[in-house]
Amino acid sequence: MKPSTRGTLAALATGVAAALGAAATPASASGTVPVPVPLEGVEHSLNMEVPTLSAELPLPVPGAPDGPRHVEGRLLPDRALPQVPVSTGLPGAQLRAPLPRLLGDQFDHLGVEVPAADVRALAPGLTLDAPLTPPDPDNFGLPGLKLPQAGVLTPVLQTVPGADIAMGPGL
Incomplete structure (x- = not known):
């Protein structure tokens, strides 16, 4: 060639x-994918104003886990099963609906907007310790016995959701 x-x-x-x-x-x-909801066909077939609706779907993004760490005095590393962070979001939506006035042919509108909110989560983890102590020089280098230890690292969830409701003239 x-x-x-x-x-x-x-x-x-x-x-x-x-x-x-x-x-x-x-x-x-x-971090979100917009999802329009097509309602124009309903509007034309019923010959009336219908609400407009759109949504946002979040994309979950896993992070890098915080790996096991050696702790002095323990045979097994701390956080044997590490916690995995995940960043995503709550779904968002926008709705705008017509409100007919009681007197006359004009319309007002009601709008609801729920923006997509960030969510940070941490999966549960596990920490273990063996039933043996580190080698003891006073015991000819042999490990001693102790009670085994196990612990669950609690999951974490953080978010700040919000919403906005508005009403006004016109469509």
Whole structure:
């Protein structure tokens, strides 16, 4: 294969990879995927105003677990089963519904907006310790006996949800 053909193929492959990467970036960069709910068909078939609705679905992103750590005086490392962090979000939604006025042909609207909220979670973990002590020089280098220990690292969940309800003139 000629060097010019190789260069052309390399440039083409680079362009395709860049285009695919750019197409995938918006959804993964925002952390949510917009989901429009099409209600126009209902509006035209019933010949009346219907609410507009859209939603945002979060993309969960697992993090790197905090690995086991050696602790002096223990035979097994601390956090034998490490906690795994997960970042995601609560789903968001926007709803705008028409409210007919009692007198006249005009409409007001009721709007509800629930933005997607970030959620940080930490999966439960496990910590264990063996029923033996470290080697004891006073006991000819043999380990002593002790009670085994086991503990569960509690899960963590952090979020701050919110909502906005508004009412006003017009659609």
